[in-house]
Amino acid sequence: MELNNQLGNNIRWTTAEKKAARRAFDRALDSHLEEIIEEAKGRMAKVNDPSDLWELEAYLTASRKVVNRIYQFRESRLFTVFSNLMSDGRLKEEDLVGLHPDKIERIKRSAEAFRSVSEFQ
Amino acid sequence: MELNNQLGNNIRWTTAEKKAARRAFDRALDSHLEEIIEEAKGRMAKVNDPSDLWELEAYLTASRKVVNRIYQFRESRLFTVFSNLMSDGRLKEEDLVGLHPDKIERIKRSAEAFRSVSEFQ
Numbered sequence: 001m002e003l004n005n006q007l008g009n010n011i012r013w014t015t016a017e018k019k020a021a022r023r024a025f026d027r028a029l030d031s032h033l034e035e036i037i038e039e040a041k042g043r044m045a046k047v048n049d050p051s052d053l054w055e056l057e058a059y060l061t062a063s064r065k066v067v068n069r070i071y072q073f074r075e076s077r078l079f080t081v082f083s084n085l086m087s088d089g090r091l092k093e094e095d096l097v098g099l100h101p102d103k104i105e106r107i108k109r110s111a112e113a114f115r116s117v118s119e120f121q
Numbered sequence: 122m123e124l125n126n127q128l129g130n131n132i133r134w135t136t137a138e139k140k141a142a143r144r145a146f147d148r149a150l151d152s153h154l155e156e157i158i159e160e161a162k163g164r165m166a167k168v169n170d171p172s173d174l175w176e177l178e179a180y181l182t183a184s185r186k187v188v189n190r191i192y193q194f195r196e197s198r199l200f201t202v203f204s205n206l207m208s209d210g211r212l213k214e215e216d217l218v219g220l221h222p223d224k225i226e227r228i229k230r231s232a233e234a235f236r237s238v239s240e241f242q
Contacts, residue, residue, distance in 0.1 A: 033171045040174060044165040050154045053161060054185055060178035 020098025036063045083110035141219025157184045204231035
């Protein structure tokens with residue numbers, strides 16, 4: 001609960017903001033999925049023996065799980081989701097046009113914090 | 122145990138027969154794996170959206186499990202394995218050159234029996 005407060009996950013979003021958020025979310029998801037498809041096609045082109053194929057299978061399974069874990073569009077999770085996406089370089093400030101500047105600031109701050117944490121991991 | 126007796130899974134194999142069996146087994150396995158790789162490459166070429174990709178992932182997982190289940194080179198299982206492969210069209214009589222004719226006959230009979238059973242399924 002304390003962490004949710006810090007991340008702002010209990011702050012309300014207006015209808016217009018939710019629409020803008022949905023657009024940013026879908027764009028990040030689509031581009032992530034395109035990357036995975038491109039990577040998978042590249043790996044498949046290099047498949048020569050069964051072990052390459054099972055490695056590709058493992059890559060697909062892991063990618064599907066990552067996508068399912070990251071991309072959850074729930075109002076109560078949006079700050080966390082966007083901060084993570086920004087800290088991974090999958091979302092830029094300009095993608096968030098339409099959100100209240102306070103929200104954008106909060107997302108940027110958390111993204112920065114996530115980045116510093118992940119540097120120590 | 123009764124079924125094992127019927128299938129001949131408790132009959133001994135000479136060293137020369139085991140060598141011939143290994144050759145037939147490896148050939149069937151290699152050709153099965155090649156088929157899977159070819160099918161997977163064909164499917165990947167047609168991947169347009171993420172759902173195609175996750176279907177391909179499911180195909181790979183299922184194929185890996187089938188291969189692991191079918192191809193177990195243990196003397197006590199060879200009759201069952203070869204009969205199944207023959208009933209699936211993955212092994213021909215001429216692939217079994219080097220086995221005692223009684224063994225080949227037994228494998229053919231069981232393959233025929235498996236085929237009739239699977240027709241009713």
